[in-house]
Amino acid sequence: MKKQILTILALALITVSFTACKNDAKNTDTLNEEVTEVANDFRATDSGDLYTVKNANSSIAWEGSKPVGTHTGTIAINEGAVYIDKGAITGGKFTIDMKSITVTDLEAGDGKESLEAHLMGTVEGKEGDFFNVEKYPTAQFVITAVKSENGLTVLEGDLTIKDKTNPVSIPVTVEENKNAVMIKSEQFEIDRTQWGINYGSKSIFDNLGDKFIDDAMKLKVSIVAAK
Template sequence: MKKRILNMFTIVAISIAFVSCKDKAAEANTSDAEAAAVAESTSEKYVANVAESTIEWKGFKPTGSHNGTVNIESGVFKTDAGRIKSGTFLIDMKSIVSTDMEEGEYKTSLEEHLKGTVEGKEGDFFNVTKFPTGAFEVTGTKTEDGKTMLSGNLSLKGQKHNITFPVTVSNNGDLMTIESEAFTIDRTKWGINYGSKSVFDNLGDKFINDDMELKIKIVAKKA
C-alpha cells in the first residue's frame, strides 16, 4: 500500500512538472547586441500612443509569482507594406508597478525594492535612479513557422542584448498594433542577479527564478 501511495505521489509530481514546463512561455533567443535596422526614406512612420501601450511582466519563485506593468515612454517605427523595417521605444523604468496585490505596505515595499529606491538595496533589481530608462531598438524581422519574429536590442540596467520573440502586427486605418506573445528572458544576462540561485549558492529555497516573463503591446499612429 505504501508503495502504491509513493508511486501515486511520484506520478502527480511528474504531471505537475510536465504541466508547468508546458505552460511556461518560451525563452526569447538572446545574443550579443546587433546594429539597429535602418528604413528607407519612403517608409511610413508611426508614433507610439503611450497611453495605450504597455509591457506586462511576471516574476516567479517557489512559493508563487508576482506580476505587473511598466510603461512605454515613447516610440517610433517605420514600415513598408505593413512590415516593420525599423523602430525603437523607450521604457519608463520608474513606472514599474505590481498589479497582483491590493494597495498596502507589502505592495509598496515590493515596488520600491524592484525600483531600487530602498537604501542599501539600490542594485538588487533595476536601480531606476541610476538607470531610469530602458530601450528596445529593432534589428530585423523574419517569418518563422508562419509567425513574425521581431529581433531587437533590449537595454536594461546599462546592459544591451539582442532578443528575438514572436509578434502579431495588425493595421486598422492609421493605427498599427504590435503585440508580442508572452516570452521569457534570463534576467541575469542584464545583471539583475538578486535571489538568483545560478549566481548565489547559499539561497536554499529562498530564490527567485532567473526567467522573467514579458508581454509587449505597442499601439502606434501613422504620423
C-alpha cells in the same frame, strides 16, 4: 536475347531519367524554399511609414516567479517609433520607463508598495538589487532584424537595461488600419542575470536554498502607434 538486352537497357535509361527529373524538381523546391526564407528575413531599416508610439496604450506585462508564488505587473513604454511598409515592420525602437514599474497581483497596503519600491531600487541600501531606476531611469529596445516564423513576425533586436545590452527575439502579430498599428507579442522570456539583475538568483548564489527568484522573466509586449 539481343532484343531482351535492348529492352532492359531502355527501361534502365527511363528509370534513370525519371529519377533525375524527380531529384531536379526536389532540388528546385528546396531552392525556392531557401529563397523565400531569405526574402522573409531582412535587416531592419527606417523605411516605410513612420508610426509614433502612444504611451497611454503601450506597455509590457511582466511575470516573475519563486518557489512560493508568482508576482505580475506592468511597465510603460513611454516613447518610440516603428516603421511599417506594406503592412510589415521594417524597423523601430522603443523606450521603456523603468520608473513606471507596477505590481498588479497585490493590493495597496498588502505589500504592493514595498515590492514596487524594492524592484525600482528606491529603498535605501537596496538600490542595486533590481533595476535602480534613479541611476537607470529608462531601458531601450532597438529592432535590428525582422523574420517570419510560423505565421508570426519575429523582431530581433538589442535590449538595453542598466547600460547592459543583449540580443532578444520577440514574436509578434501586427495589425494595421488607416492611421494606426497595433503590435502584440506572444509571451517570451529573458534571463535577467544577463543584465546584471542578480538578486535572489541561484545561478549566481549557491546558498539560497528555496529562497530564490527564477532567472527567467516572462514578458508580453503591447504597443499602439499612430501616424
